[in-house]
Amino acid sequence: MINLLIGGGVGSGKSSTLHTIIAAAAIDKDRPPLVLIDGKGGVELGLWEAVAHGGVRRTPAEAVTALTWVKGQMDSRYDSMRALGVRKLGRMHDIPPLLVGIDELATFTMGRDRKRRDTFIGLLHDVASRGRAAAIRIVATTQKPGTDVVPSHVRDLFDTRWAFRVSTRDASDTILGAGMSAAGYSAAKLPAYPGAGLLLAGGEPPVRTLSHYLGTKDLERLAAYAAALRNRQIGGS
Numbered sequence: 001m002i003n004l005l006i007g008g009g010v011g012s013g014k015s016s017t018l019h020t021i022i023a024a025a026a027i028d029k030d031r032p033p034l035v036l037i038d039g040k041g042g043v044e045l046g047l048w049e050a051v052a053h054g055g056v057r058r059t060p061a062e063a064v065t066a067l068t069w070v071k072g073q074m075d076s077r078y079d080s081m082r083a084l085g086v087r088k089l090g091r092m093h094d095i096p097p098l099l100v101g102i103d104e105l106a107t108f109t110m111g112r113d114r115k116r117r118d119t120f121i122g123l124l125h126d127v128a129s130r131g132r133a134a135a136i137r138i139v140a141t142t143q144k145p146g147t148d149v150v151p152s153h154v155r156d157l158f159d160t161r162w163a164f165r166v167s168t169r170d171a172s173d174t175i176l177g178a179g180m181s182a183a184g185y186s187a188a189k190l191p192a193y194p195g196a197g198l199l200l201a202g203g204e205p206p207v208r209t210l211s212h213y214l215g216t217k218d219l220e221r222l223a224a225y226a227a228a229l230r231n232r233q234i235g236g237s
């Protein structure tokens, strides 16, 4: 299980990449629960409404409600792990992986209501740090990956970072880590087309990537298909 932070400039392909990850999870045979939080007020992730647990969450208050639910799931998964005598959940334990997808983290980490913002960050920290063993992963996008948006203690919990094109070496380093530009890995040097990225994972040097792209019509078709699959499985509820 990984926690993935996708950073990049405007129009660099972050949300499109998040959609492809959600699409795969939405039609996954184990029907993993999807918790979707949209910092763009539903404009981006709204098409997944029918398959998102409790619908797509759009406001900071809803984001806190959603993460509180995820934390509850995580706690009960830990109970199951204790009962099973395992330190980690895998597919063999019949508990599907849970995906938390967050588009534009800054909406929630920089919101005006300080108390709510701190609650959100606290929950995010807890889920990112303890969720991995319980087959819960977070995939989040951010235009500004600096410490004001994602506090470093939270950012460090994202073991996998995906940098799309940014305008400066510093911005690239805030996603991939200090010294990466100097070592030859700068997202400021990526070609200027959306979907081109540098992926840092597993302690290896970053690798160049080019994301596949699904257009809105195809995503809508996939969302409808996923909703039908899931309704069949849970008896049309």
Ligand SMILES: Nc1ncnc2c1ncn2[C@@H]1O[C@H](COP(=O)(O)OP(=O)(O)OP(=O)(O)O)[C@@H](O)[C@H]1O
Binding pocket: 008, 009, 010, 011, 012, 013, 014, 015, 016, 017, 143, 194, 195, 196, 210, 211, 212, 213
């Ligand atoms: N992998 C890709 N291949 C080809 N075109 C792409 C790809 N990813 C994105 N695009 C195009 O670029 C546009 C912007 O992509 P996207 O919305 O994913 O960017 P973003 O980084 O999330 O932008 P923002 O910061 O404004 O949210 C898409 O509408 C699409 O036209």
